[in-house]
Amino acid sequence: MDGLVLDKVESNSVNVVGSNFGLGIFPTRSRGWAAAHRVLKDDGLLVITAWDEKSVNFGWFDGIAELYNAAGKDGDEPMPPPSLIAGTDKERVLKELQAAGFRDVKVYHTAHTIVFDDPKGMLQANMSNPATSKFLERLTKEQIESALTACMEKDTEANFYEAEASSGATSTDPFADGRPRLIPFAAFSILARNHFPICFKHLKHRDAMNEAFTNEKWSAHAQTYKAVAGALTTRWATDALQVAHHQILPLLAKHSTETFHFLDVGCGPGFLTFEFMRRYLNNQDQTNLRITATDLSDGMLDQLKQTLQEDSMLNQFASKVTTVQMDGLVLDKVESNSVNVVGSNFGLGIFPTRSRGWAAAHRVLKDDGLLVITAWDEKSANFGWFDGIAELYNAAGKDGDEPMPPPSLIAGTDKERVLKELQAAGFRDVKVYHTAHTIVFDDPKGMLQANMSNPATSKFLERLTKEQIESALTACMEKDTEANFYEAEASSGATSTDPFADGRPRLIPFAAFSILARK
CATH class of the missing domain: 3.40.50.150 (Vaccinia Virus protein VP39)
Structure with missing residues (x-):
């Protein structure tokens, strides 16, 4: 079913709605927040993840969007930065959820460095992503791959160090060195209550x-x-x-x-x-x-x-x-x-x-x-x-x-x-x-x-x-x-020494x- 509608789920029937980079990246996601609010029971809990608009993956595609716009003709409608559509920041997502009727919204930020032992596979996965197809209307496959590769290499530089560059035959394959790429990503984990909130009692010299x-x-x-x-x-x-x-x-x-x-x-x-x-x-x-x-x-x-x-x-x-x-x-x-x-x-x-x-x-x-x-x-x-x-x-x-x-x-x-x-x-x-x-x-x-x-x-x-x-x-x-x-x-709550x-x-x-x- 369409996650922006949830038409096959009864109203007030769900205790917890979860979404891992689903609702958080939907276009017009405010409809998704409203749908989640509808199906949750009173005091039901929303648990979602959403990309930080400053995460490196959006840096990649914002850059490609700039190339896409530069390749357009006079009068062509420019593509907005993908980070503004599918990413968010802590204040924006909080206000969106409050506007949808949620209360006690809490936004947590996490960052993880991900090890890609098959960076070429990562590149191809991005190329086959349906969201990438729009760029092919003005850019060649080679242009997009080149831009993505350059971004991946730039973002992995800070997480790799060796005394001397490895020697080897020159190759047109940027990943021919067989080295994994370590890339940092950032996102939010967000909790919100459908109605009146209650306190969580059990969050669990030499x-x-x-x-x-x-x-x-x-x-x-x-x-x-x-x-x-x-x-x-x-x-x-x-x-x-x-x-x-x-x-x-x-x-x-x-x-x-x-x-x-x-x-x-x-x-x-x-x-x-x-x-x-x-x-x-x-x-x-x-x-x-x-x-x-x-x-x-x-x-x-x-x-x-x-x-x-x-x-x-x-x-x-x-x-x-x-x-x-x-x-x-x-x-x-x-x-x-x-x-x-x-x-x-x-x-x-x-x-x-x-x-x-x-x-x-x-x-x-x-x-x-x-x-x-x-x-x-x-x-x-x-x-x-x-x-x-x-x-x-x-x-x-x-x-x-x-x-x-x-x-x-x-x-x-x-x-x-x-x-x-x-x-x-x-x-x-x-x-x-x-x-x-x-x-x-x-x-x-x-x-x-x-x-x-x-x-x-x-x-x-x-x-x-x-x-x-x-x-x-x-x-x-x-x-x-x-x-x-x-x-x-x-x-709000009672003052505690704990x-x-x-x-x-x-x-x-x-x-x-x-x-x-x-x-």
Whole structure:
């Protein structure tokens, strides 16, 4: 049926209307808002997504619309920018929904860097999009493809870095290098009530760092880490393997008759291990593939094994996985030259004295083996929080006390520093990709408590009270979420000492690197 009419749905019959880039991009979408309002019950909920008019995809097509208009004749009606038709901004969509009769409109903004391991396929998908056909009335297919390609390449530049441009034969194919393209997109998630709103009750110094990395401390934190970090770090596990996919496939093909060994260092609850299993273990014959998941913490390994038992897809391949408790900076239980791919999702990349970890990974890799790691960008929001708390910690010290360096300098990195570290460890062909994800925490208090129970936080308690740290973390979280939330008027309600009493989710942007290197 036509989503602008919903004529096959009875009025006042629906509890929740959802639309993922459907209603939000319809021409004359105000008709769609009215239709959704009609079919919703009183107090029914509208849950939609809509593109930010400033998202890169609209930059592409606004540019092509300019070419289309330039190719017209005098008197031809100009095409308006597609961003004004199918995109929106926070104030416009809020006013549209209020005009349609919705109340308690809340607009959340998220940004995601998407890894396209087949950029040519992405280009062709845009070319075959029905919305593109209009441009062919004045422009050639080649003109549109050229413009789209130039835009895609421009928008991916900031998210890729290598020491030297890869050498190779000149090609007319802009994607002949086989490199994935990482492109940032932005959109809104929007909630609105049909009638009277109710409150949502259930939206659901290096030595110091070394002291935090113990089996006992991380085992105690394992269950909490799994519950909270799953929404966060899994994004980069996916990114890293997506980026590495076309390098992993040839390695797998070479080892059809001998064992292929994937080693996950600092595996935690198993996010990277599970992503690898879902990608490369299937119904085909994979008898020669084995995975070793290692972590300093027995508790983390227990969480991994529990998921292997409970997840039916993973369980059928559980025999492929061996868990080993060991120090990822040493890897003393792994033979030299025995591993095809070493992976680490915020393990090796955040270890104190991580250069030892790079050396250990280099030792266990076979010649031409692949390193696939993620590491936090030192400018990511989470490091802003803890750098600020480190300043409070230093201010609370006495004369002569050794100051704590910013945690971002210990556990974070930048693209040039990590590249040089890996080259110094003997790696070659280092490629650094940057991705950003806005994470929705529907239980921000749980996120706060998870940070408080993180072993790395315990050092701050030597000089600061629990209340001081919680207050600082809360202020930072609230500041970082401000740009991703908008409503016409602040929600009314009883004053509470609980900063999260409004039941609103917090949307916080994080940034990290996915890094590939060869032995």
